[in-house]
Amino acid sequence: MTSHSISLGAFNLEAQDPAALAGFWAAVTGATPSPGGESVYLPPAGPGGFAMFFxxxxxxRPAHQASHLDLTVPWGSRQAEVDRLVGLGAGYKWDVLDEYPHVQWTTLADPEGNLFCVAEHPPADRPEAER
Structure with a gap:
């Protein structure tokens, strides 16, 4: 049997202003943008990070966004992270807090309207009634 190793190379986005949008995402992730011509590469900010290309x-833009990023933060830190991202220029869209016992998330939009979510998962050792 063949073993496969696959990872995300980069999440690619088209942008009206690639440099400005890369600047927003650099503030979100802590990465340093690397411009090249009209495009900007944003490398992973560290181990476990992800790259983006603008x-x-x-x-x-299509009327319906077919895909989006789901970003995960430690349990109990979602609201503080959402507040930070809104302060950076993200737009608040909605919360999904009680529908699923294994996850809570907030949907935001970056400055060009691309949706993304900030999710937190309760610890596995937490009783179901507290989730």
């Missing part, structure tokens, strides 16, 4: 918008 390039000029080539067509109008």
């Amino acid at each position: 390039q000029p918008l080539t067509a109008p």
Whole structure:
């Protein structure tokens, strides 16, 4: 049987202003942007991080966003992280707090309207009634 090793190389986004959007995401992740021509590469900020690549918008944005980032933070820190990201320029959209016992999340939009979520998962040793 063959063993496979696959990882995320980068999450790619088209942007009206690639440098500005990369600047927002650099503040979110703590990474340092690396511009190249009209595009900007944002490397992972550290082990376990993820890269992003921003390039000029080539067509109008679709009315429905088919994919988005789910970012995970430690249990109990979601609201503080959401507040930090809103302070950086993210737009608040909605919370999903009681629908699922294994996760709570807040959906935000970056300055160009791309949706992303900030999620927290309760510790596995936490009683079900407290989740």
